[in-house]
Amino acid sequence: MSGTEFGLAVSVFLACAVEAVEALTIVLAVGSTRSWRSAMSGVGAAIVVLAAIVAALGPALTSLPIDVLRLIVGGLLLIFGLQWLRKAILRSAGLKAKHDELETYEEEIEAARAAGVERPGLDGYSFTIAFKGVLLEGLEVAFIVLTFGANQHRVPLAAAAAGLAVLLVVAAGFAARGPLARAPENTMKFAVGGMLTSFGIFWGAEGAGASWPGSDAALLALVPGVLITSNAMAWAIRRSVARTPLAAEPTPGETSEPATLHA
């Protein structure tokens, strides 16, 4: 496995683990409160839809000429990665509320109880909430699997890394018998945002016709460079916030406690 392929696998694994933690919280809440069978049916249906998306779009992307593919994939990864990185930096700096799995879990349980009596057979509420939760969280992973995998012509490797992350998160959830509230989600999002941005810069520039000094080895400078610069930005914003306290805007399932820089 080359260094680039290893980077691909790590990025997909981390991205998938983060999204799986969030999806697990929703499925656990609705399954334990209403119907495990219906919730798991929803999970299964969402996985089928996600697999179909990857199976349909993967070959279409890999059939593009390599420079066009790198330009498109690099640009998309960069735009997408900058979103992740920006949010992670703002959370790290205390300007954006952190995600709180326990709070989300309790809110989902309350909503499931308030949704009325469970119907015999397939419980529509459990199915729909689990389906939507897994599909929405999984779409980001499918996007990353497709873009990373297609660019390296290693969609199966990317899909395997994603599958491994899901298995580990589900196993950890069963072991903990609850949501994985202690998972360092922002650290993982910081790392994924940095990796997506770095690979986006690398492939986007190559697709546009630029040649990197050292070829693939340039990633060894690019990835740490992006992460160190992002940490420095978070540090600078935190200092600025400390001088002028600002109110973080809490959203449902999130806490307004100041975040800590992990990555």
Place this chain on the structure above:
Amino acid sequence: MTRARGILLGIWEFVVGDDWRAAIGVVLALGLTAIAAAANVSAWWIMPLAVLAILALSLRRAARGASRRG
């Protein structure tokens, strides 16, 4: 809202998110890199510098927004 419009808006929101200026900046930086590469000028450094500037400006806008809310 028609279904097609809803789907397009969903895709836009999914890929671009809440800072469209960053997406425009990425496209412009890729275009500049392509022009420099086509002119046989060393172009690899353009994207890292452009992304640094795009991220810093995006964070600055977000911090100012929070400052106004606070």
